Amino acid sequence: MDGKSEMATDNMQCCFCGEEIARISPDPVRLQVAGEEGETQELYCHLAHLKHAMHPSVPLYIWTTE
Numbered sequence: 125m126d127g128k129s130e131m132a133t134d135n136m137q138c139c140f141c142g143e144e145i146a147r148i149s150p151d152p153v154r155l156q157v158a159g160e161e162g163e164t165q166e167l168y169c170h171l172a173h174l175k176h177a178m179h180p181s182v183p184l185y186i187w188t189t190e
């Protein structure tokens with residue numbers, strides 16, 4: 125880590141709606157995607173928009189009390 129990831133958390137944009145995410149629990153949700161070569165990218169989103177994008181048959185094991 126080189127400190128850039130810390131700066132990036134100051135202004136988080138939802139990867140689904142494009143809006144800035146207010147830090148109100150459970151938001152922001154952090155998604156980490158990994159490429160074949162081991163490269164990763166972190167994405168942020170609103171929990172509500174993640175749930176909306178996911179198929180209902182796919183379980184979420186965290187935030188089960190929403």
Ligand SMILES: [Zn+2]
Pocket residue numbers: 138139140141142143169170173
């Ligand atoms: Zn959103």
